[in-house]
Amino acid sequence: MNFYDAHNHLQDDRFAGRQAELLADCEKAGVRRMVVNGACERDWPQVLALARQSRIVRPSFGYHPWYLHKRTPDWLKHLETFLDAVPGAVGEIGLDRWKPDLPYADQEEVFLAQLNLAAARNLPASIHCLQTWGRLLELLRDQPRPACGFVLHSFGGPVEMVQGLARLGAYFSFPGYFLHERKQRQRETFRHVPPDRLLIETDAPDQLLPADKNLHPLAGTGGKELNHPANLPAVYAGLAEFLGDKMEPLVARVEENFQRVFGN
Numbered sequence: 001m002n003f004y005d006a007h008n009h010l011q012d013d014r015f016a017g018r019q020a021e022l023l024a025d026c027e028k029a030g031v032r033r034m035v036v037n038g039a040c041e042r043d044w045p046q047v048l049a050l051a052r053q054s055r056i057v058r059p060s061f062g063y064h065p066w067y068l069h070k071r072t073p074d075w076l077k078h079l080e081t082f083l084d085a086v087p088g089a090v091g092e093i094g095l096d097r098w099k100p101d102l103p104y105a106d107q108e109e110v111f112l113a114q115l116n117l118a119a120a121r122n123l124p125a126s127i128h129c130l131q132t133w134g135r136l137l138e139l140l141r142d143q144p145r146p147a148c149g150f151v152l153h154s155f156g157g158p159v160e161m162v163q164g165l166a167r168l169g170a171y172f173s174f175p176g177y178f179l180h181e182r183k184q185r186q187r188e189t190f191r192h193v194p195p196d197r198l199l200i201e202t203d204a205p206d207q208l209l210p211a212d213k214n215l216h217p218l219a220g221t222g223g224k225e226l227n228h229p230a231n232l233p234a235v236y237a238g239l240a241e242f243l244g245d246k247m248e249p250l251v252a253r254v255e256e257n258f259q260r261v262f263g264n
């Protein structure tokens with residue numbers, strides 16, 4: 001079976017240079033593609049290098065709202081250079097009103113500049129959104145969007161918004177973290193996602209699965225546990241069980257969806 005990781009951060013420093021080993025584990029586990037998301041300028045060369053090193057890596061370049069304070073005056077030009085080198089995807093971009101003390105002021109400007117770039121180049125955008133769903137919907141409705149669609153990664157928005165977002169071209173990506181018992185509301189929302197808009201992700205090294213589903217325990221520096229991207233099939237299995245689906249049709253459906261939005 002072929003598994004597709006719609007969103008991870010393989011370049012993350014917490015993996016401490018073990019990327020080649022992790023990629024080998026992923027290939028062995030049946031991961032056919034993974035979208036590796038850079039979150040700030042420092043990440044972009046590393047994401048590009050991973051894409052050149054492994055054919056399973058689909059590179060994605062973007063500025064995440066958490067790191068906007070690090071951006072250089074030339075960040076947008078810089079981003080275009082990477083998209084020229086490998087036209088993969090734009091992300092991780094987004095809006096965040098949840099993280100304490102995170103300024104909101106520049107977030108929309110930076111988000112829209114990147115969304116516009118994705119639309120102009122027709123590249124899928126990978127979007128992070130926490131506690132600002134109404135505003136995101138407004139902006140997506142009023143702005144150019146990539147014709148190929150966009151991904152709402154770790155979608156935790158209100159179930160009532162699923163149809164409206166889907167009409168604008170949204171795909172909804174399910175992380176293993178939602179398999180935790182306490183994430184019932186977020187899990188239930190995925191019963192209402194249109195079947196042709198469902199994606200699955202690890203968000204590795206973050207969003208660890210419940211311990212009994214974590215098939216690839218991985219300790220980071222300092223002993224803190226990390227989510228191994230080879231846990232992807234376990235996320236599929238957890239979601240299949242929750243939805244009462246068989247594994248094969250779910251795998252086939254997500255493959256079709258992934259290839260529609262990210263290409264083959």
Ligand SMILES: [Zn+2]
Pocket residue numbers: 007008009037092153203
């Ligand atoms: Zn992410």
